[in-house]
Amino acid sequence: MLLSLIAYISILLFVGISVYKAYKFATMPMHGRMELYPVPKEKGFEHGGSFYEEVSWWSKPHEVSHMREIVEMLKEILFIKKLFENQRPLWWISYALHLGIYMLMAWTMLLVVGVVSELNGITVAATDTGIWGLLVYYVTVATGIVGLALGTLGAGALFLRRVFDNTLKKYTTPQEYVNLLVLFAALFTGILTWGSDLSFHTAREVTANLITFTPFAASGLVTLHVILVGIMLIYIPISKMSHYVGKYFTFHKVLWDNDPNLKGSAIEHQVKKASTFRPSTSWSASHIKPPDAPTL
Amino acid sequence: MINQKDLLPKDMGRKDEQLIKLELDQLIPLLAPYDKPGMESPLTDPKPAWKEKYCTSLDGYVGIDTLTRPKSKEEEDEFVRKFLSGLEKIFSDANNGVLQPLLLTYEYCAKCDTCSSACHIYEATGGNELYRPIYRSEVLRKIAKKYFTTSGKLLGGFVGADIDVNWETIARLGELSYRCNLCRRCAQTCPLGLDNAILSKEIRKIFSQEMGISPVPLHTKGTMNQLRTGSSTGLTKPAFLDTIEFLEEDTEEKFGIKLKFPIDKKGADILLLHNAGEFIAWPENPVAFALLFNAAGLNWTLSSEVLGYDSVNYGLWYDDPQAKKIALGQMKVAHDLRVNRIVMGECGHAHKAAAMVADRMSYGEGKIPVESCFPILWEMVKNKSIKFDPSKNNFPVTLHDPCNVVRQLGIVLPQRNVLKALAPQFREMSHPGVENYCCGGGSGFAIMNNANFPEFRTQVASRVKFNQILGAFKDTISDASIPKYICAPCSNCKGAMRGILEHYDATEKFNLQYSGLVELMVNAMVDIKIPFFEFLEEKK
Structure with missing residues (x-):
C-alpha cells in the first residue's frame, strides 16, 4: 500500500x-x-x-x-539535434540517457497496458497466440531492456564525464552531480530489480499490485527501487532537469x-495590455526617471 | 596571476591582482601573409596609472572607463550593495521586458559547454577559460544564488554559491560583460535554446541602470548626447544641415552630379535613417544612398529633427530605458513627418533596435513600419530601375555579414543578390549568413577607445574576422596591385574594419579596402562616369 x-x-x-x-x-x-x-x-x-x-x-x-x-x-x-550538430561526443551519452528515458516511459505505459490487458483476459506472454498479447509482450521487452540499458549507461557516463572532464568539472556543482546520481540510482536499481526476469512478467505483476493498491510482499530491492524512482520523479521537476x-x-x-506587432494583430492586443502595467520596483541610477510604462 | 587553464568561476572573488594576462602566442595564429613572425605587435600591459584608477584586475584591459576604484571601505561596500540591489531587480517586475528569457537562461544551463566553440572571442584566445561563455554566466549565477536563493543561503557551495563577493568580484564581472560582443552566436548552438548574451547584457544593465556606471562612449557621449543634441556624434541640427549642404556641393564637384537630399519632406513615402557617424566618418555612404534613391525615383526624405537624423541606439547594449527613449523618439519623428515607412540605412544594431527591439514598445497610429534598406536595394537591381555596369566592380569582393542584420533579423539574401549581380569577383567568407562571426566591434566595442581597449578589440575580438577576410582573399592577398574589397554594410562593423586594417597596416601593405554595399552599387552605376572609390582613382 x-x-x-x-x-x-x-x-x-x-x-x-x-x-x-x-x-x-x-x-x-x-x-x-x-x-x-x-x-x-x-x-x-x-x-x-x-x-x-x-x-x-x-x-x-x-x-x-x-x-x-x-x-x-x-x-x-x-x-537532440543541436547537440548532435554542435557537440557530437557529448551527444552520444546524452542521447543514450534521453532515449533511455523515452524508452522507459514507453515501457512503463506498456506495463500498465499489459496489466489492463491481462485484467481483461488477454495473456501477455511470448506463448500467447493473440497478436495483441504478443505485441505488448515483445514491445515491453524491447523498450524495457533498451531503456534500462541506455538510461543507466547514459546517466553513468554523463556523471563520469563530469568527474573526469577538466572543463566540465570546473562548472559542475555538487548538486549537479547529485542530479545525475539520482537518475543513475533509480535506473541502476531498475536493472537489479527487473534484470533477473527480462520477460518483465514480475514487473507487470508489481505494476498490477501498485496501480490497484493490492498489498504484496515486496522484496527489499523492489521497495528500494520504487522509493528511488519516486524520489527521482519528485526531484526532476524541482531541479533544472x-x-x-x-x-x-x-x-x-x-x-x-x-x-x-501589426495593427489589429494578437500581438498588438498583448502590447496594449502590457502597456498598462506599472512596475512596483524601479531602477536607481540618476538618469532613470520612474518609468511610465514597462520596457518591452 | 593564475594559469588560465586553472581558472575557476569563484576566482573572480580573489583579492589578487590581474587574474590572467593574454599573450600573443596563446592567440590563434593569423592566416598568411600575417603568419610570419613580427607581423603583429605584442599585447601590452596596462599602464600603472590605469591599474590605480580602473579595474584592470580581470585581464588588464579597461572597457568601462567610469568604473573607478573606491577610495574608502564605505565606497567599496556601497558599490557591492548597489550591485546586489540591481541584481535583485533584474528578477523583478522592473525587468518585465526580459524576465522570461532571462529566467530561462539563468535556471536551465546544463553546462554542456556546447556554446564555447561558437564564440569568436573564446576561439581567438585559443580557448582561454576567462572568455568561455559560461564562465561569466556562472559567476553571475553564483552571486545570485548566494544572496537571493534559499538553497544558496542554506547549502552554499553545494549548489554553487561559493564565491566571495567584494569590489574586485563585481568590478571584474562588469568588465567581463564587455568581453562579449552580444552577437548571440553561442545561442544558436545551445541544445536548450539558452542565450549567454542575455546574461552579459543584464550585467551591463545592472551597472548602468542601478549603479550609473557605463562606458562613456555608450552613455555620456552616446545615448545621453543623442537625447540632448540629436545624435551620439554630437551633430546638432544646424551642423547636420551644413553637412548635407557640403555633401551636395562636394558631390557636384567630384562627380558633376547635382545631388539634392530631400530634408523634412512631409508625407514622403520613406524616412531614411542613417547612423550619423556616416556623415562624419564615411560621408560617401549617405551620398551613395541619395544617388541611388533619387535615381530609382523613390519618394524619400531625411529628417533634421532631434533623433531623426541618427539611427543609432546604443541603449540596446547596456540600458533598456535609454533604448526605449531613443526608439520612441525616432518613431515620433517618423510619425510627425507622416511617412509610410522607416527605412534603416547600413547600420546593423540600428536595424535591430528599430525593427525588432522597438517592435513591441508602441502600438496604434504612432507606430510606423520599419524595414531594411537591403530588400529595397536588391529591388533596384532586380527591376533594373537603375542602369548598372558590373564590370566597373571587377575586383575581389567579400561580404561581412553584420550579426544584427543576419542572425537577429533574418536578412540574408538581398545583399548577396546585389553583390552577385554587381560584383563579378564576389566570394563568400567562411561561415556566411546567419552563421557569421562578429566583426569584433559589436555591442559598443567599435566605439570604445578608452585606454587599451582598442587592443583587445582589434587583436582579440576581431581576430577571427580578420582570418575570415584573409581566407576569402587568399588567392590575391599578396598582390598589392589588386584592391580587395570588404563589403561591410554596417557602421559599427566598418568601425571595426577600420581598426583592423589600420592596426595591421593591411590597406598599405596588401590593398585591403572596406566600405558598404551602396558604395559598390554607385560605383557600378552607368551614370557615374568616374570611379566612386578613391582607391580606384589612385590606381588610375
Whole structure:
C-alpha cells in the first residue's frame, strides 16, 4: 500500500510540478522580441531568412509553416539535434540517457497496458497466440531492456564525464552531480530489480499490485527501487532537469517568436495590455526617471 | 596571476591582482601573409596609472572607463550593495521586458559547454577559460544564488554559491560583460535554446541602470548626447544641415552630379535613417544612398529633427530605458513627418533596435513600419530601375555579414543578390549568413577607445574576422596591385574594419579596402562616369 501511495504521489507530483512550472513561465509578462535566425516557421528557413527580406513586408501575408516548426521541434525532442550538430561526443551519452528515458516511459505505459490487458483476459506472454498479447509482450521487452540499458549507461557516463572532464568539472556543482546520481540510482536499481526476469512478467505483476493498491510482499530491492524512482520523479521537476519545460519556452517563446506587432494583430492586443502595467520596483541610477510604462 | 587553464568561476572573488594576462602566442595564429613572425605587435600591459584608477584586475584591459576604484571601505561596500540591489531587480517586475528569457537562461544551463566553440572571442584566445561563455554566466549565477536563493543561503557551495563577493568580484564581472560582443552566436548552438548574451547584457544593465556606471562612449557621449543634441556624434541640427549642404556641393564637384537630399519632406513615402557617424566618418555612404534613391525615383526624405537624423541606439547594449527613449523618439519623428515607412540605412544594431527591439514598445497610429534598406536595394537591381555596369566592380569582393542584420533579423539574401549581380569577383567568407562571426566591434566595442581597449578589440575580438577576410582573399592577398574589397554594410562593423586594417597596416601593405554595399552599387552605376572609390582613382 505504501509503495502504491509512493508511486501515485510521485507521478502526481511530477506532473503537477511540471505543469505548475510551465504555467509560471506561460503567465510571465510579455517580453520584447529576441528571435534568432534561422526560425523554422519562416519561408526562408533554409538560408536563415525572414519576412524582413521582402520590401514593405507588413503589406504582404506573413507566410509561415507551422508544420516545419513542428518537424524541427520533433528533431530537437526526439534526437537532440543541436547537440548532435554542435557537440557530437557529448551527444552520444546524452542521447543514450534521453532515449533511455523515452524508452522507459514507453515501457512503463506498456506495463500498465499489459496489466489492463491481462485484467481483461488477454495473456501477455511470448506463448500467447493473440497478436495483441504478443505485441505488448515483445514491445515491453524491447523498450524495457533498451531503456534500462541506455538510461543507466547514459546517466553513468554523463556523471563520469563530469568527474573526469577538466572543463566540465570546473562548472559542475555538487548538486549537479547529485542530479545525475539520482537518475543513475533509480535506473541502476531498475536493472537489479527487473534484470533477473527480462520477460518483465514480475514487473507487470508489481505494476498490477501498485496501480490497484493490492498489498504484496515486496522484496527489499523492489521497495528500494520504487522509493528511488519516486524520489527521482519528485526531484526532476524541482531541479533544472525540468528543462523539458524550459526548452519549450526558449524555442517557441523566445528564439522562434518573431510575430510582428501589426495593427489589429494578437500581438498588438498583448502590447496594449502590457502597456498598462506599472512596475512596483524601479531602477536607481540618476538618469532613470520612474518609468511610465514597462520596457518591452 | 593564475594559469588560465586553472581558472575557476569563484576566482573572480580573489583579492589578487590581474587574474590572467593574454599573450600573443596563446592567440590563434593569423592566416598568411600575417603568419610570419613580427607581423603583429605584442599585447601590452596596462599602464600603472590605469591599474590605480580602473579595474584592470580581470585581464588588464579597461572597457568601462567610469568604473573607478573606491577610495574608502564605505565606497567599496556601497558599490557591492548597489550591485546586489540591481541584481535583485533584474528578477523583478522592473525587468518585465526580459524576465522570461532571462529566467530561462539563468535556471536551465546544463553546462554542456556546447556554446564555447561558437564564440569568436573564446576561439581567438585559443580557448582561454576567462572568455568561455559560461564562465561569466556562472559567476553571475553564483552571486545570485548566494544572496537571493534559499538553497544558496542554506547549502552554499553545494549548489554553487561559493564565491566571495567584494569590489574586485563585481568590478571584474562588469568588465567581463564587455568581453562579449552580444552577437548571440553561442545561442544558436545551445541544445536548450539558452542565450549567454542575455546574461552579459543584464550585467551591463545592472551597472548602468542601478549603479550609473557605463562606458562613456555608450552613455555620456552616446545615448545621453543623442537625447540632448540629436545624435551620439554630437551633430546638432544646424551642423547636420551644413553637412548635407557640403555633401551636395562636394558631390557636384567630384562627380558633376547635382545631388539634392530631400530634408523634412512631409508625407514622403520613406524616412531614411542613417547612423550619423556616416556623415562624419564615411560621408560617401549617405551620398551613395541619395544617388541611388533619387535615381530609382523613390519618394524619400531625411529628417533634421532631434533623433531623426541618427539611427543609432546604443541603449540596446547596456540600458533598456535609454533604448526605449531613443526608439520612441525616432518613431515620433517618423510619425510627425507622416511617412509610410522607416527605412534603416547600413547600420546593423540600428536595424535591430528599430525593427525588432522597438517592435513591441508602441502600438496604434504612432507606430510606423520599419524595414531594411537591403530588400529595397536588391529591388533596384532586380527591376533594373537603375542602369548598372558590373564590370566597373571587377575586383575581389567579400561580404561581412553584420550579426544584427543576419542572425537577429533574418536578412540574408538581398545583399548577396546585389553583390552577385554587381560584383563579378564576389566570394563568400567562411561561415556566411546567419552563421557569421562578429566583426569584433559589436555591442559598443567599435566605439570604445578608452585606454587599451582598442587592443583587445582589434587583436582579440576581431581576430577571427580578420582570418575570415584573409581566407576569402587568399588567392590575391599578396598582390598589392589588386584592391580587395570588404563589403561591410554596417557602421559599427566598418568601425571595426577600420581598426583592423589600420592596426595591421593591411590597406598599405596588401590593398585591403572596406566600405558598404551602396558604395559598390554607385560605383557600378552607368551614370557615374568616374570611379566612386578613391582607391580606384589612385590606381588610375
